[in-house]
Amino acid sequence: EVQLVESGGGLVQPGGSLRLSCAASGFTFSSYSMNWVRQAPGKGLEWVSYISSSSSTIYYADSVKGRFTISRDNAKNSLYLQMNSLRAEDTAVYYCAREQSHESWGQGTLVTVSS
Amino acid sequence: QSVLTQPPSASGTPGQRVTISCSGSSSNIGSNTVNWYQQLPGTAPKLLIYSNNQRPSGVPDRFSGSKSGTSASLAISGLQSEDEADYYCAAWDDSLNAYVFGTGTKVTVL
Numbered sequence: 001e002v003q004l005v006e007s008g009g010g011l012v013q014p015g016g017s018l019r020l021s022c023a024a025s026g027f028t029f030s031s032y033s034m035n036w037v038r039q040a041p042g043k044g045l046e047w048v049s050y051i052s053s054s055s056s057t058i059y060y061a062d063s064v065k066g067r068f069t070i071s072r073d074n075a076k077n078s079l080y081l082q083m084n085s086l087r088a089e090d091t092a093v094y095y096c097a098r099e100q101s102h103e104s105w106g107q108g109t110l111v112t113v114s115s
Numbered sequence: 116q117s118v119l120t121q122p123p124s125a126s127g128t129p130g131q132r133v134t135i136s137c138s139g140s141s142s143n144i145g146s147n148t149v150n151w152y153q154q155l156p157g158t159a160p161k162l163l164i165y166s167n168n169q170r171p172s173g174v175p176d177r178f179s180g181s182k183s184g185t186s187a188s189l190a191i192s193g194l195q196s197e198d199e200a201d202y203y204c205a206a207w208d209d210s211l212n213a214y215v216f217g218t219g220t221k222v223t224v225l
Contacts, residue, residue: 035214037160044117045152045160045203047214059212095159100207100214101150103171105159 009109022096030074038092119217137204
């Protein structure tokens with residue numbers, strides 16, 4: 001069974017940093033591309049970033065470009081999102097999702113940016 | 116601001132057919148396949164339809180998808196109370212180099 005478990009969320013002050021992790025199990029992680037998607041409270045889904053299976057191709061949404069960095073460690077079956085210069089508008093539940101079709105999702109981790 | 120436009124709400128009585136539209140452009144729906152997601156209250160989204168009209172294993176055949184030009188549609192036939200959820204379309208956008216989600220549609224079963 002495919003399992004994706006996000007962690008690392010929490011309360012951070014504006015301008016601060018946070019690193020999210022997504023632990024994958026139940027499939028060959030190194031064979032699949034991955035994504036981060038977020039959802040602000042009461043709002044719709046917003047795609048954040050994509051990374052290919054070998055990390056050779058990476059894309060970001062304009063709203064996070066230059067502030068967020070996606071990475072993965074295939075040996076550890078893990079996906080990461082380093083978030084710097086956080087703003088109030090980054091407050092959201094962050095999900096990791098498998099493949100460009102987003103065929104499997106984790107349960108999400110809440111990031112709150114507030115002073 | 117999302118580049119894929121959906122109606123904010125749709126509703127029907129049990130057993131009825133409900134259709135949700137998703138309007139895009141030549142750089143997204145017009146040149147790439149469309150996926151649909153269902154998000155039940157308080158849960159993570161779930162892939163409902165991929166590649167315009169394909170259902171993942173376990174998704175009832177009451178759900179169907181179609182695409183024409185720069186628009187796509189999701190149909191729910193034989194509406195059931197458990198179908199009350201938010202529904203999102205999505206597609207890759209070649210101009211933005213980004214995966215774009217629709218604005219979302221809340222389906223209510225009356």
